[in-house]
Amino acid sequence: MLKQPNTKYRPVTPIPLADRQWPSRSITRAPIWMSTDLRDGNQALFEPMNGERKMRMFKMLVDIGFKQIEVAFPSASDTDFSFVRTLIEGGHIPDDVTIEVLTQARPHLIERTIESLRGVKRAIVHVYNATSPTFRRVVFDMSRDEVKQLAVDSTLLIKRLTDAQPDTEWTFQYSPETFTATELDFAKEVCDAVVEAWGGTPARPVILNLPATVEIATPNHYADQIEWMHRNLANRASVVLSVHPHNDRGTAVAAAELAVMAGADRIEGCLFGHGERTGNVDLVTLALNLYTQGVDPGLDFSRINDIARTVEQCTQIPVHARHPYAGDLVFTAFSGSHQDAIRKGFAAQKPDAVWEVPYLPIDPADVGRTYDSIIRVNSQSGKGGVTWLLESEYGVTLPRRLQVEFSTAVQQLTDSSGQEVRAADIWKLFAQQYFETTAPFVYVTHHLREAGDEQGIELVLRVDGVERTLSGRGNGPIAAALDALGVPARVHDFEERAIGHGADAAAIAFVECVIDGVPGTTFGAGMHRNIITASLLAVISGLNRAAGKLDAGARAAFTGGRALSAG
Numbered sequence: 001m002l003k004q005p006n007t008k009y010r011p012v013t014p015i016p017l018a019d020r021q022w023p024s025r026s027i028t029r030a031p032i033w034m035s036t037d038l039r040d041g042n043q044a045l046f047e048p049m050n051g052e053r054k055m056r057m058f059k060m061l062v063d064i065g066f067k068q069i070e071v072a073f074p075s076a077s078d079t080d081f082s083f084v085r086t087l088i089e090g091g092h093i094p095d096d097v098t099i100e101v102l103t104q105a106r107p108h109l110i111e112r113t114i115e116s117l118r119g120v121k122r123a124i125v126h127v128y129n130a131t132s133p134t135f136r137r138v139v140f141d142m143s144r145d146e147v148k149q150l151a152v153d154s155t156l157l158i159k160r161l162t163d164a165q166p167d168t169e170w171t172f173q174y175s176p177e178t179f180t181a182t183e184l185d186f187a188k189e190v191c192d193a194v195v196e197a198w199g200g201t202p203a204r205p206v207i208l209n210l211p212a213t214v215e216i217a218t219p220n221h222y223a224d225q226i227e228w229m230h231r232n233l234a235n236r237a238s239v240v241l242s243v244h245p246h247n248d249r250g251t252a253v254a255a256a257e258l259a260v261m262a263g264a265d266r267i268e269g270c271l272f273g274h275g276e277r278t279g280n281v282d283l284v285t286l287a288l289n290l291y292t293q294g295v296d297p298g299l300d301f302s303r304i305n306d307i308a309r310t311v312e313q314c315t316q317i318p319v320h321a322r323h324p325y326a327g328d329l330v331f332t333a334f335s336g337s338h339q340d341a342i343r344k345g346f347a348a349q350k351p352d353a354v355w356e357v358p359y360l361p362i363d364p365a366d367v368g369r370t371y372d373s374i375i376r377v378n379s380q381s382g383k384g385g386v387t388w389l390l391e392s393e394y395g396v397t398l399p400r401r402l403q404v405e406f407s408t409a410v411q412q413l414t415d416s417s418g419q420e421v422r423a424a425d426i427w428k429l430f431a432q433q434y435f436e437t438t439a440p441f442v443y444v445t446h447h448l449r450e451a452g453d454e455q456g457i458e459l460v461l462r463v464d465g466v467e468r469t470l471s472g473r474g475n476g477p478i479a480a481a482l483d484a485l486g487v488p489a490r491v492h493d494f495e496e497r498a499i500g501h502g503a504d505a506a507a508i509a510f511v512e513c514v515i516d517g518v519p520g521t522t523f524g525a526g527m528h529r530n531i532i533t534a535s536l537l538a539v540i541s542g543l544n545r546a547a548g549k550l551d552a553g554a555r556a557a558f559t560g561g562r563a564l565s566a567g
């Protein structure tokens, strides 16, 4: 790269629009959308769509709700010409949808284009020629007047050819290609001349489409250009002002939004931003951005995954994993603090209330995304993610301090594997750590009996492989079991919950034990269809896990209570 890029590149000249209005406007309704997936989105593919793929894409665009669809550049290829014929002759165009076709401003191409539309009920004929100084000089070798005349002559030719087919309702569209690099006074001069040549009226307006053929500046510059045209066109009332942003600087979405604030009525773009080079403006992002502001975009993306997969099949270009709203990872949180906030947000979110879940600009369910993938666990994750997965996949809510304790084990697993762990891996680890403890105690069975104000228990265990029956009493089964075991332990906290429903219902119990000689507290967990058995399993799990923290001598003392002495 150059040390002094100003020797090769020039900054744009700011637009003299001191009283610009767009910065204080907001967008309160959807613009007219025009999908050019089948034209601009098709002309830069390694392998342009064949008729069958074009039809699949067309039907999907109709289902999404597009009312204007640029379906082809009919003079470019037989595929495109035949596709237009198939749409018309096969009756595939719904009554409320208008197809659009593009042509260069060259007579033989215009004639072929109009021919492709014979018999259509309604159509937009779109003609373009480039107007910027570089194109005038380098590509066309034409003066300003000649470029304007080319636009006017093409308009008049289209008018003559379409007047000859009066059964069709025609709309005319003109694009000064390379508008963003064109002097504004000249862009206006050409556009005014074209509107006059067509005879645009408020009842039969011309679509003037002002493309950022190449995005050349920050989006506020484009907004200034659009507002200038909006305010200075000779016959604005007879014009539908349209924008067609490309994404060369990565700001097409912002440019389109600011352009609408600046006076544009219509946006042309592609799903997921397919199109030339860095793409056309992404209509999915634009529409869903509006939706997040409480504005109905008039396009239905409630099955966004299906739409993304169809676009991928038709264009053979993948939708990026981080693509706004649609990417596989955009509703996924790996990092601990995000997971924690999202989990709390979901818990606090009331079904009909305003959306307030942290980190998620939209409810994934509104675009048909499930919550399954929202939180994923790897070495960047914290207890929130682990807890979310156990809750959402297994219906198990861990007590808060147990979340902290268990997340350490998950962290060791993710650190050692270096990979993402799934809910099933976490559940397996939880079972190994809490349900499958076998030393020193293994629960075999128990019998409870009333003992005055207390409960008595016969607890059958295997202690270091030897089956023993222990008796104890207490003010409940847990106290009775601790008495039977005779270990120096107290239960600090106990929680029990149901998981599953009906015949599959079970109880899961958690105990937090304090054991002499073991610093802090230790958790145990048990799961069983019988709630008392679940709680006894939890106590035994807690004791076993605590015993695992003792050295050999302390451990012998720990199990040297009644457990060893009983027969």
Ligand SMILES: CC(=O)SCCNC(=O)CCNC(=O)[C@H](O)C(C)(C)COP(=O)(O)OP(=O)(O)OC[C@H]1O[C@@H](n2cnc3c(N)ncnc32)[C@H](O)[C@@H]1OP(=O)(O)O
Pocket: 040, 043, 073, 075, 076, 077, 103, 104, 105, 106, 109, 128, 129, 130, 139, 140, 177, 213, 276
């Ligand atoms: C920014 C955009 O996306 S615009 C749309 C671009 N899309 C496409 O071009 C895809 C379809 N196009 C094609 O298949 C071909 O270009 C065709 C079939 C339409 C025409 O092909 P060709 O006749 O070989 O001409 P080609 O496209 O190379 O254009 C070159 C000539 O057209 C002229 N030309 C280019 N654009 C235009 C225009 N909009 N209006 C008038 N003339 C034009 C050029 O100045 C050049 O003229 P010259 O030969 O006298 O120097």
Ligand SMILES: CC(C)C(=O)C(=O)O
Pocket: 040, 102, 128, 175, 177, 178, 209, 211, 212, 213, 214, 244, 246
């Ligand atoms: C034909 C025009 C609208 C175009 O595609 C562009 O300028 O990008």
